[in-house]
Amino acid sequence: MVYTYEAAKRAALEAVRRIAGADVGLSLATPPAGVPADLAIPCFPLAAALHASPQEIAARLARTVTLGPLLESAQASGGYLNLTFARGAFAAGVMGDVHRMGDRYGALDAGGGRTVVIDFSAPNVARQMSVGHLRSTIIGAALYELHKFAGYQPIGDNHLGDWGTQFGTLLYAYHAWLDREAYAQDPIGELLRLYVKFDAEARRDPSLRDQARQWHLRLEQGDPDARALWHEFVRHSLAAFQKIYDLLEVRFDHTLGESFYEDKMGEVIETAVRRGIAVEDQGALIVRLDDVGIKTPLILRRSDGATLYHTRDLATAIYRLRTFHPSKILYVVGADQRLHFQQLFATLRKLGFGDVDYVHVDFGLIQLPEGRMSTRRGRVVFLEDVLDEAMARARRLVEEKNPELSEPEKDEVARIVGIGAIKYADLSQNRVKNIVFDWDRMLALDGDSAPYLQYTYVRARGILRKGGDRAAEGPFDPVATGTPAEWALVLALGNFPEVVAEALQGYYPHVVANYLFALAQAFHGFYHDVPVLQADSAALRRSRVQLVAGVATVMRTGLGLLGIGVPERM
RNA sequence: GCGCCCGUAGCUCAACGGAUAGAGCACCAGCCUUCGAAGCUGGGGGUUGGGGGUUCGAUUCCCUCCGGGCGCGCCA
Structure with a gap:
């Protein structure tokens, strides 16, 4: 097409x-x-x-x-x-595309049905999600939608951090300092307290770290008590995560945590050794990567025999290749892990798994004004609090702007608008940049924000509801390209498919966001200057209604690509 | 020390190597008897961190310096 x-x-x-x-x-x-x-x-x-x-x-x-x-x-x-x-022919072409394709307008066949695995969100178990987890989650979700729209078969996998030495510390702390009542009340909150306390105690008494390592080893070796507790931690965490994913309306096709690959690492290690790719060094098993320009070797197995996340990521990639046969694997993970992914991809190629595009879709960190977030030091903003605050602010605004809506409607609008505002605040800027967390900036409800775009949709729908829908039947008449505001809309609508292509190409959701903002500005100008339902002739009215309908459609699908919903009223 | 990323208006950000570098916020002045004012119109605001280079043309590419962030063998 x-x-x-x-x-x-x-x-x-x-x-x-x-x-x-x-x-x-x-x-x-x-x-x-x-x-x-x-x-x-x-x-x-x-x-x-x-x-x-x-x-x-x-x-x-x-x-x-x-x-x-x-x-x-x-x-x-x-x-x-x-x-x-040629305005008449061009506009007729664009409006014909929009009308014929409907909700699929802008869709591409670039993917040709090929599979792309998208690894995103991936929070660590036994801790609340912080705003730091927001970026991977919503950028990943947007790329999922974008790929689906562009003809790929996306597979979203939430690669939970549910394995590793952190569970050693947690198991130790659980046995040493657990407050049973607090744990019954708020398991994740109590686990967080234990995690923080361990860090503080271990500063005074480093021998605790050895004990934690012991617990970790027991867990890896299948100690039943350790396993049972670990399983319990994971269960509590998943329940807490799900609440957030529900609010964000983010879904995964799979939630295979790191632990899933526990029994799949042996093969990786054996293969690497057999092929002479992995060598022993200072008691550890490493893969040297100097020959491909990476000075730091990848550690496959620690000197104490334990595996590391490198090993699990290798097993994960190989599993995905064998199970899903993707043409691409996307890792939506922060830029601080660049080296890790360079090592990972290089090692996969050495192992003979090079026949696929590995892409680290990296993004800048979210920092606090006082510096980097640190869960251990309690310097952290929880994602749940941010989402709640966003919905509360949106709710107050709905109350003010539209008091006649029913209570459930107000709640729903507050959710769509509040959550949308947060997603947009992030997705509207280039992902490579660091973000200093600021409540007012993240939760802005005016100017270049999701509500501005949603309001575009609401206004357009308002016109269509007032009888415009029926008036839209018939060919688009070029008289409706006569004013600058009308022509700007035709151009903007026509440009949408290329915007989708450009966003896909660079894995840049902000390209879509910037486009939608420009479309919204064009529409608000049009809305202000050009009468639609009161147009001078039937042909003019019909064609302007079609423009309005086109804007509504593109705004809804475009916001949909960003994972942002649209209300009918707000 | 080495490597990677970022630096654009007071603040937050845009800008396939192309014409006069654009938005939002904030500030000032206007617009609701016409489809919803979460909106619209106008205004001031810039040595694109500094300096070199490549190019017909550089915010964009290269080098260098400055500032910030991140990473650099048994955490994830």
Whole structure:
């Protein structure tokens, strides 16, 4: 499926290539705001090949290009060839695409049905989720939707941190200091207290760490008491996590924690040893990676015989390859683990599992104004508190703006708007940047925020409910491209599929967010300036209603790609 | 010390190597008898951290310095 915007761009490039030659490197640009054109082709790169100045080339092209049905005029402007769309044909094409595709408008077949495994969220068991877990969870969920929309078969796997030495410390602390009453009341809260206390005590008495290691070993060796307690911790944690996932409306196809791979690591180690990839060093088993430019070796097995997360991640990747046969595996994990993933991917290639794209979709850390978050030091903001506060603020605003809604409706709107605001605050900026946590920024409900976009949808739906729906039948009439506000909407709607492609390409949800914000701005301007239901003619009214319907559809699907919902009223 | 990432308006952020670097917030001045004002219009605000280089053209690519973050063998 080739969308109209894409078709128009291809037509423009081909028209120029017919004159300038097939092998010239051409690029397309969007003219700046004041320029009366829809596309621009810089002619500077052609100067050398065509032995003429960019200005002359642009002028000659403007005179000689043959424009297809989607293009109307060509003018030279300095070294640029500026092209305008044939508004009637272009708008009819775009609006036809939107109407025909409906909720699928913007969908791609880039994935060709191939499978992509997406590893995201992955909180550590026995601790509350902090705002630090938010990014992986919602970026991962957005990439899941994006891949599904682009023709992939996504598989979401929540790779829980449910194994490792941390359970040694927890088992020790549980036996040493458990407050049974507190544990019965709030198991995760009590486990957190034990975790923090252990850290403090172990500073004074380092021998505690040895005892914790003993517990860890007992757990790995299958000690029944240790196993039973561990299982209990995991169960409590999953229940707590699920509450948050329900609020966020995030789902996984699998929740295979690290412990799932406990019995799958032996094979990895054996293979690595047999192939001579792993060697003993200082009592540990390591994989040297100097030959691929990584100075730090990957440790496969500690000198005391215990495994590490490297080992589990290797087993995990191999399991995923064998079970799901993906073309890509995405790891949505913070940038602080870059080295780990470089090591992991390099080792997988050495082991012969290189026939798949491994992508570390990294993101910056969420920090507090006073520095890095640290659960151990109690310097942490819990995700649940942030979600509650967001919903509470949204709820107060609904009460003020729309007191006539029923109580359940207000609650539902508060949830959609509040949670949406949090997701948008994160997804609207480039994931590589660190974020300093700030309540007011994270929970903003005006300006460039989810509610602004949701309000766009609400306004559009308001018009459609008022009889606009029925008025929409019939062809789109080009008279409804006459004002700047209308034409801006046509262009924006037409651009959506390419935005999806660009976001997918770089694993950048913020590309979608930025686009939707621009669409919302265009719509609010249109809403203010252009009467829809009171339009002068039936054709105009019908076509404007179609624009409104298109905005509503794209806004809903676009926000859906970000995992953000839309209310009918707010 | 070595490696990776970031540095754009007072604050928070955008900007396929392309024309005059754009938004939001904050501040100031306007707009509700017309489809919902969670909105719209206008205003001031910039040596894109500094300095070199590549290029017809650099916020974008390269080098260097400064500032911040992260990582660098038995935690995850």
